[in-house]
Amino acid sequence: PERKGRRWPMAVELLDATNESHRGPTVITRVHDPRARAAELLSRFSYAESFRKQYDEKAVEFYKAYVGHRDKPKIEGRSNLHIPRTYEIVDAIRARIVRSFFANRPYLDFLPMPRQGGTVEELLLRAEKAKIAAALVDEQLDRNQIIKKFYDFVTSVCVFPAGIMSVGWRFDQRLVKRKVEVPVYQLDAFGNPMLDEAGQPIIERVETQIVEVPYTVWDDNEIKNVDFFDFWPDPRGQDIDSCRFVFQREWLNEEQVQDKLAVLHEAGIGMVFPLNWEEVRSTGAPEEGRYERLTAVGITPETSEGFWSPDDERGLRKGKLYEVLHYWEDDRHAILINRKFLAYEGDNPYWRHQKKPFVVASFEPLPNEFYGMSVVQIIHHLQEELNTARNQRIDAVSMVLNRMWKVRRSADIDESELVSRNHGIIHVDDPDDVTWFEFSEIPHSSYTDEQIIKIDMENAVGTPSIVRGVDPVRQETATEIVTKSSNAGIRFDVKIMLFEALGIKRLAMLMDLNNQQFIDTERLVRVFGEEAGFQWVTVAPHELVGEWDYRPSGANVDPGANKDLRREQLNQVMAAVLSTGNPYIDKYELTKMWLESYDIRNVEKLLLPREVVEQQMALQQQQQMLQELLVAGRHQGNGRSRIPEPPPTTGLPGGV
Numbered sequence: 174p175e176r177k178g179r180r181w182p183m184a185v186e187l188l189d190a191t192n193e194s195h196r197g198p199t200v201i202t203r204v205h206d207p208r209a210r211a212a213e214l215l216s217r218f219s220y221a222e223s224f225r226k227q228y229d230e231k232a233v234e235f236y237k238a239y240v241g242h243r244d245k246p247k248i249e250g251r252s253n254l255h256i257p258r259t260y261e262i263v264d265a266i267r268a269r270i271v272r273s274f275f276a277n278r279p280y281l282d283f284l285p286m287p288r289q290g291g292t293v294e295e296l297l298l299r300a301e302k303a304k305i306a307a308a309l310v311d312e313q314l315d316r317n318q319i320i321k322k323f324y325d326f327v328t329s330v331c332v333f334p335a336g337i338m339s340v341g342w343r344f345d346q347r348l349v350k351r352k353v354e355v356p357v358y359q360l361d362a363f364g365n366p367m368l369d370e371a372g373q374p375i376i377e378r379v380e381t382q383i384v385e386v387p388y389t390v391w392d393d394n395e396i397k398n399v400d401f402f403d404f405w406p407d408p409r410g411q412d413i414d415s416c417r418f419v420f421q422r423e424w425l426n427e428e429q430v431q432d433k434l435a436v437l438h439e440a441g442i443g444m445v446f447p448l449n450w451e452e453v454r455s456t457g458a459p460e461e462g463r464y465e466r467l468t469a470v471g472i473t474p475e476t477s478e479g480f481w482s483p484d485d486e487r488g489l490r491k492g493k494l495y496e497v498l499h500y501w502e503d504d505r506h507a508i509l510i511n512r513k514f515l516a517y518e519g520d521n522p523y524w525r526h527q528k529k530p531f532v533v534a535s536f537e538p539l540p541n542e543f544y545g546m547s548v549v550q551i552i553h554h555l556q557e558e559l560n561t562a563r564n565q566r567i568d569a570v571s572m573v574l575n576r577m578w579k580v581r582r583s584a585d586i587d588e589s590e591l592v593s594r595n596h597g598i599i600h601v602d603d604p605d606d607v608t609w610f611e612f613s614e615i616p617h618s619s620y621t622d623e624q625i626i627k628i629d630m631e632n633a634v635g636t637p638s639i640v641r642g643v644d645p646v647r648q649e650t651a652t653e654i655v656t657k658s659s660n661a662g663i664r665f666d667v668k669i670m671l672f673e674a675l676g677i678k679r680l681a682m683l684m685d686l687n688n689q690q691f692i693d694t695e696r697l698v699r700v701f702g703e704e705a706g707f708q709w710v711t712v713a714p715h716e717l718v719g720e721w722d723y724r725p726s727g728a729n730v731d732p733g734a735n736k737d738l739r740r741e742q743l744n745q746v747m748a749a750v751l752s753t754g755n756p757y758i759d760k761y762e763l764t765k766m767w768l769e770s771y772d773i774r775n776v777e778k779l780l781l782p783r784e785v786v787e788q789q790m791a792l793q794q795q796q797q798m799l800q801e802l803l804v805a806g807r808h809q810g811n812g813r814s815r816i817p818e819p820p821p822t823t824g825l826p827g828g829v
Contacts, residue, residue: 207446211515214500214507218420224408228544229462232333232401233469235549238556239263239332242470252567258627259556262634263331263548265641266536270327273669274677274725275320279701281681283307283721303721305712308700310394310684317396325398326676330536334544337399338532338676339421340683342523342691344436345391355382392691394684399531402462406533406543412675413533416543418502421531424494427454430510433497434517443519448510458496458511501529525690526683534675536668552630559626566619569612577610635664673725681723689717740770761786 241255274280283306285299322338329336358366359375366374403422410416425433427450438445467474481492500507504527507518523530535545549556578591584606590599591607601607631637692714701707747767750758761783768776781789 207515207518210507210518211509211513214509214515215512217418217500218405218498218509218512221405221408221418221420225405228334229402229465231550233466235332235547235553236466237469238549238553240470243560252564252571254560254564254567256556256559256563258559258630259549259552261641262552262630262636263328265636266548266634267324267327267331269665270669270672271320271324274672275323277726278315279308279311279726280314280319281307281311281677282724282726283310283681283685284724286720286722299719302716302719305698305700305710306685306688306717306719306721308698308710309688309696309712309717310681311701312699313394313684313688314396316393319396322396322398326532326534329398329401330534331548333401333547334550335401335533335535337401337404337421338680339397339399340530340532340680340687341395341397342687343391343393343395344389344691346387346389348385349388350383351386351388352381353384353386354379356380394687396680396684400462402466404531410543411541412543413529413531413679414503416529418500419529419531421499421501423497423499425497426491426494428491430495430497430516433508437517437519437522440522442522442524443506443517445517446515448514448516453495453510453514454493456511456513501531503527503529523683523687523690526686528683530683532676532679532683534672538671538675548634551633555626555630555633559623559630562619562623562626566615566623569615569619573612573614576612579608579610581606677725678723685717685721685723689719692717743767743770 238259241257241260243253243255246253283303285296285303287296326336326338356374356376357378357380359377361367369375399421405420406413407416407418410419413419434445437443464474464476478492478494496511498509498512500509502521504521505518506521508516510516521527533543536548537546537551539545575593580586580588580591581603584602586599586601586607590597599607695711695713698710698712699707700710743763743766747763749755750760750763761780765776765780768779773779
């Protein structure tokens with residue numbers, strides 16, 4: 174947990190777990206010598222670091238392929254292009270995954286887990302609580318800008334062996350300036366407020382003053398993307414839960430470190446060790462991860478901390494950054510500063526879920542391995558082949574257009590005249606002084622080879638041209654398009670199921686259980702209804718407590734594989750239902766889906782309310798019955814008085 178803008182007195186003794194201010198389970202304290210414990214944790218960090226180094230070089234190589242960096246050619250003048258096919262494929266996959274989960278609100282659904290001996294009535298009651306708990310997490314996702322955070326997370330999954338997100342709790346309360354209205358009272362000759370008939374002070378006027386008031390900037394879950402190079406898993410772990418420990422790095426200034434330690438001290442679940450900040454300031458820690466990645470693509474990252482006046486204590490504390498290395502087990506947490514000083518060790522502050530607060534996923538998980546394969550890794554060699562084929566063809570064309578020459582040794586030839594140019598002249602004494610080398614034309618097979626490479630890349634990760642929204646490399650029949658879209662959709666649906674199981678469900682679980690632990694006051698929650706509207710509901714802390722089955726609200730299908738195909742299918746279904754008058758189809762919902770397939774926003778504004786539609790349908794049925802009676806009366810009456818015909822009605826079916 175993180176708290177900003179508030180200061181507490183620091184104490185170095187271990188707080189008693191039975192303290193009245195302590196919330197959570199009973200704490201089992203463990204007291205260690207900080208230097209010996211720091212050495213033990215650092216040896217464990219070296220153990221994890223040596224394992225992850227095997228993947229560092231691959232991660233840098235895949236990052237270079239994603240951003241399109243190419244090393245300088247060994248031979249001057251040769252083509253050295255990067256064809257951004259990898260980015261095109263990654264962008265298509267990323268867009269489909271992000272849209273699958275976060276295209277519409279609400280993002281998540283919570284379903285109550287049945288309890289042993291529970292009743293149906295109890296389950297229905299808990300279903301309402303689950304809806305409110307889901308709405309709160311949904312609001313926090315939106316506040317965390319989840320679309321941007323998840324976009325970056327999927328980018329890491331597609332580029333690196335794994336993508337990592339952290340889920341923590343942050344409380345940020347600051348003193349802010351606000352304008353407030355202050356009454357100015359009428360005063361008597363002695364300077365006392367004058368009173369009216371009711372004995373109340375008489376207000377002469379109201380003035381606006383600027384005052385400082387406490388303001389809670391943040392008191393919610395906080396989601397962060399963790400850089401691949403800032404996370405070290407247990408070498409024997411197969412996933413985040415099976416890891417015996419993990420390390421995570423962040424960079425904080427002195428004030429942020431002290432605020433974090435103050436929160437842990439106040440929680441009373443571990444030992445906050447005293448730090449000699451003069452000694453801490455004199456040490457440093459390497460930032461090899463980010464430095465290595467950026468230098469590999471020709472960018473020199475800034476390693477200095479800028480200018481901060483040493484005479485200004487606040488400036489020094491705000492400017493100098495320290496490496497904060499977090500050690501996590503399911504039930505333990507420790508903090509190392511600059512890989513030397515142990516600042517804290519105690520129980521996991523997230524006692525409600527008692528898990529490492531991270532979400533880890535790979536694009537292609539490998540059995541019994543923590544790291545999997547990324548999209549870039551799968552198509553990396555094909556991308557290199559594509560680059561080579563294109564550059565070779567450009568070099569061959571350059572050789573044809575800019576010929577090489579044979580010049581007699583004894584000939585007096587100005588070599589600058591041999592450069593190809595418009596209306597160029599070469600002065601020779603003899604026609605044989607200069608001759609050119611013959612180069613054959615570019616074979617057509619080289620263009621065919623490039624198309625084969627591109628098709629191989631598409632087939633490897635299931636992203637045909639119709640899925641990426643581009644024209645195919647060759648003309649395809651409608652049957653081929655439908656077949657490819659269907660096959661790609663099946664493969665993509667499985668990936669969505671993996672993301673749901675490994676990422677979204679765990680993210681929702683960590684956020685929900687943090688809400689159950691940390692929220693201690695009533696809150697207003699926006700609950701979405703079935704008709705895309707919402708209402709504000711007041712929720713108390715005890716109403717959030719429960720065990721739920723976490724599910725994303727979005728359908729587990731590919732939303733963008735072929736919109737035109739889905740739209741055409743809905744058109745056919747609409748035509749069939751309206752022509753047959755099938756009574757088992759909800760025409761209102763079908764009309765809504767049909768309009769939404771055209772990407773129309775606020776469909777509800779176009780649709781009449783369901784109650785109005787039902788009244789119109791009932792009226793039409795009555796009119797139809799009257800019409801049938803009228804026809805029957807004409808056949809039987811033979812000239813008798815007729816039933817007046819009802820006025821005709823018009824309108825489109827489905828409530829439009």
